[in-house]
Amino acid sequence: MPAPASPRLVALDGLSQIIGEGRMLSEITSDPVWQDLTPAERATAQRLITETLRYLGRADHLLTPHLQRQPPLRVMNLLRMATVELNTGGAAHGVVNEAVKLAGRNKKTAPMKGLVNAVLRRVTEQEPEAWADAPDTLLPKWLRPKLAKAWSKPVVAQIERAHAVPPPVDLSVKSDAAGWAEKLEGTLLPTGSVRLSARGQLSALPGFETGDWWVQDAAAALPVQLLGDVAGKRVLDICAAPGGKTMQLAAKGADVTALDISEARMVRLTENLTRTGLPAATVVADALTYDDGLFDAVLLDAPCSATGTIRRHPDLPYIKSQTGIDDLVNLQRAMLTRAVQHLKPHGTLVYCTCSLLREEGEDQIKWLLSQTDAVEVQKPVAPGLDPDWISPEGGVRLRPDYWADSGGMDGFYMAVLQRKADPAPE
Numbered sequence: 556m557p558a559p560a561s562p563r564l565v566a567l568d569g570l571s572q573i574i575g576e577g578r579m580l581s582e583i584t585s586d587p588v589w590q591d592l593t594p595a596e597r598a599t600a601q602r603l604i605t606e607t608l609r610y611l612g613r614a615d616h617l618l619t620p621h622l623q624r625q626p627p628l629r630v631m632n633l634l635r636m637a638t639v640e641l642n643t644g645g646a647a648h649g650v651v652n653e654a655v656k657l658a659g660r661n662k663k664t665a666p667m668k669g670l671v672n673a674v675l676r677r678v679t680e681q682e683p684e685a686w687a688d689a690p691d692t693l694l695p696k697w698l699r700p701k702l703a704k705a706w707s708k709p710v711v712a713q714i715e716r717a718h719a720v721p722p723p724v725d726l727s728v729k730s731d732a733a734g735w736a737e738k739l740e741g742t743l744l745p746t747g748s749v750r751l752s753a754r755g756q757l758s759a760l761p762g763f764e765t766g767d768w769w770v771q772d773a774a775a776a777l778p779v780q781l782l783g784d785v786a787g788k789r790v791l792d793i794c795a796a797p798g799g800k801t802m803q804l805a806a807k808g809a810d811v812t813a814l815d816i817s818e819a820r821m822v823r824l825t826e827n828l829t830r831t832g833l834p835a836a837t838v839v840a841d842a843l844t845y846d847d848g849l850f851d852a853v854l855l856d857a858p859c860s861a862t863g864t865i866r867r868h869p870d871l872p873y874i875k876s877q878t879g880i881d882d883l884v885n886l887q888r889a890m891l892t893r894a895v896q897h898l899k900p901h902g903t904l905v906y907c908t909c910s911l912l913r914e915e916g917e918d919q920i921k922w923l924l925s926q927t928d929a930v931e932v933q934k935p936v937a938p939g940l941d942p943d944w945i946s947p948e949g950g951v952r953l954r955p956d957y958w959a960d961s962g963g964m965d966g967f968y969m970a971v972l973q974r975k976a977d978p979a980p981e
């Protein structure tokens with residue numbers, strides 16, 4: 556009988572699937588082999604994959620001088636994973652032994668056990684500064700030049716630096732953010748989110764069972780703030796699941812309709828509403844055809860490349876490509892057109908994407924204004940909104956390198972639009 560899969564073996568297989576086949580980590584973790592691991596082992600395997608991808612640039616930099624030629628991908632990934640472990644607190648003897656054992660478990664990699672052993676021993680002999688001074692993981696070729704064109708090469712380097720820092724956990728609270736920041740020994744951020752200082756099991760923290768807060772990056776919490784006072788207003792949350800923004804709207808007293816095309820994601824939204832005890836009507840439907848009268852406010856958190864969340868999901872660069880982006884841009888345009896039609900006269904629309912790409916952000920607002928004069932851009936107003944974040948067309952551009960000294964933020968774009976009064980009949 557073969558030995559049961561260890562977290563390291565599962566992580567190594569996962570890395571090959573992400574880097575070699577472009578599979579998403581969130582998809583891989585549903586595979587049967589992951590279900591055979593204990594929750595603690597699953598967390599270890601997930602951490603090994605995430606950290607290896609986060610520090611891939613550094614690992615390759617340290618490994619290259621010891622490799623005459625690049626070994627097969629599986630061996631390279633094994634070396635990368637062990638190099639990252641060695642430089643992030645792993646005990647040298649144990650990590651090297653495990654890596655050699657792992658190489659021995661596969662017919663194709665077994666002949667390279669000697670190489671794995673020799674290379675990793677050389678890595679253990681390097682000074683700690685070699686790791687600290689090694690270059691950050693570069694953004695992929697389809698993304699890097701675009702961001703350099705938008706903001707310059709030094710800004711891209713800052714973003715890559717920010718991606719090398721594991722993101723903190725931010726919470727949105729139902730009420731009394733300052734009180735919860737104190738209770739949880741976190742920090743109250745200028746925009747109203749609570750940033751936790753320590754990592755640990757979230758479900759064990761005060762306020763989880765009672766549904767007083769939910770996890771939501773500070774940047775992701777800002778679009779709802781831009782809608783202003785929504786208490787008592789009829790609000791349509793298009794693309795709502797898993798419901799971070801729906802819960803914010805409901806907590807502010809809005810009469811929310813949460814809409815999403817994905818039944819499975821809507822189950823998560825309903826679970827979130829149940830845990831927090833917040834009310835919202837839920838609809839599983841296609842945003843492009845849904846029709847239920849007019850709303851005071853509409854939030855469109857459109858599907859996008861998610862390139863603003865690479866620091867949380869370092870597997871993203873291996874999965875996305877420019878091909879998929881063009882389809883997303885077209886979908887966002889169709890959704891924006893439909894979102895405007897849901898607005899009452901003087902109603903407010905917030906459009907947002909967790910993308911770093913202008914084509915999914917700034918350019919979409921320019922496009923909308925070139926298509927219709929039914930809406931106009933409104934000045935964004937929210938607590939803690941830094942005026943430097945406001946972009947030339949009047950939206951808000953957030954980047955992972957902002958707040959660098961206090962843990963950063965996800966990349967996001969958001970803009971506020973108001974529907975003009977209908978023209979008086981002639």
Ligand SMILES: C[S@@+](CC[C@H](N)C(=O)[O-])C[C@H]1O[C@@H](n2cnc3c(N)ncnc32)[C@H](O)[C@@H]1O
Binds near residue numbers: 793795814820840859
């Ligand atoms: C960025 S996520 C939304 C995140 C959510 N607003 C939150 O804060 O938790 C985008 C969502 O768009 C949904 N979506 C994609 N195409 C859609 C469509 N045609 N109609 C409605 N929802 C759609 C996806 O199922 C996904 O849940």
